[in-house]
Every structure is written in structure tokens, then in C-alpha cells.
Amino acid sequence: MMRSANVLLASLMICLMAGCGGGDAAGSKRTVQTVPASGSLTLDEKPFGPIHIDLLPLTSGDNVRTARADVNEDGTFVLGTYEEADGAAPGSYRVVLGNMGENLMDPPPAVLETQVMIPEGGGDSIKIILKSAKADAATDSLLNPTIKKAK
Template identity: 75%
Template structure:
């Protein structure tokens, strides 16, 4: 009898530990996001399709969240943090390119280190301006990890 009570107690504790203010997927939303979308360009031309990650530059305690987006062929994107297209936390980010192409299998082009700011109120006019590193705009080039910041 005592063993049954212990097993039920453990099951109840495990069940209740999943509750507590998270979203539908169980993630706790620790950072407030704002709607954020815009256009990605490479050497002054719309660029895509590609996946981008925005890594926060200024850490806000444990509330650091990466924003991400799949960029369309015309360079347009909508950022998401917890879910697809749910926005991003206001702040400054470093832009990181992921795989590109229709099947996202091609390597990204080599670009200069780029930063972008998501304003406090969000918006749909965020511009991410990429510049080729070493004059290389080919999709077959590899991302150079020792890049200089774009001006």
C-alpha cells in the first residue's frame, strides 16, 4: 500500500512539474517580443532564400533569445523567437546566415559581420544589409569566421 502511494506521489509530482506559465509547447516566454519583419539584401540586391539567425549582442541576464527567419526569394522575412513569425525581442543582434536554397543544402556566401537592431515598438521595415566578404558573392563560398564589421 505504501509503495502504491509513493508511486502515485511521484506521478503527480511529474505531472504538476510541467505546469507553470509556459506556452503550448512547454517553453517559458521569458522575453517580450514585438512584431518584426523586413528585407535582407546582399550587395544592394534582395537576397534569398536563406535561413537567418539573429544572436543577441547584449545579454539581459538569462533572458537571451535568438530570433530566426526563413528569408523568401525576394529577401522578405518575418522574425520568430518562440514560434515561427511571433517577432523578436527589441535590441541589437548579430546576423548569422544558415543554409540556403530551395532545399537549404547549399552553404551560405561569405559576408562581412553584420548587426541589426529591432526597435522597441517592432516594425515591418527592418533592413539587414549584407556585404560580400573579399568580394565573393557566390553561393558556393564558405562563411569566413574572421570577418570584419560592416560599416
């Protein structure tokens, strides 16, 4: 009898550690319904990639969640919320650039703030259009440092 209880307890522990609760890989439940979402990313009217992007929801609450994607060299991407390529929740997002380059380790370029809308039905033609931040916007900014010669 004791052996059966130990086997049952061990089975229960393995199930709990493996995440048998219907959640995602991190163990949390899927609280937001996602729709398929893919498209293209451009910078100054040219396909842009490879780069990592995060879409941060413009609204807060229980029905929002960040979506992310690794953008290919030709600018194409497929968004994921709980796991890679599982889509995004419909709504408005702010686009945040992550690392880029062959190993996604180079810093991203400076761009103007960009927002994107994921429609209720999702879609495969979502366009994220980035524009470079103007270096002359602030003469003493990090984008355009002013170096003065000593007299």
C-alpha cells in the same frame, strides 16, 4: 476510490506531458517580451533569399534570446523567437546566415559581419543589409585559395 485516484493521476500526467505550464513548444517559459518584427534582406544591394537567418543578441542576460527567420526568395522575412513569426525582443543583434537554397541546404555565401537593431516598438521595415566578403582580403583564405604550380 482507487479508480478515481488512478484517473486523476493519469490526467495529471497527460497534462504535464502536454506542457500545461504556459511555456512554449519546448516547454520553457516565455521570459522575453517580443515585438512584431519583419523586413527585408539584401546582399550587395539586391534582394537575397531563400536562406535561414539567426539573430544572435549582442548582450547577455535573462532578457535576451535568439530570433530566427526563413527568408523568402524576394528577401522578405518575419522574425520569430519562441515560435514562427512571433517577433523578436528589442535590442541589437549579430546576423548569422544558415543554410540556403530551395531546400535550405546549400552553404551560405561569405559576408562581412552584420548587425541589426530591433526597435522598442518593433516594425515591418527592418532592413538587413549584407555585403559580400572580399575574396582578395587574404590571399590564402578559403575564399581565395592560392594554388601554386610545382616547378
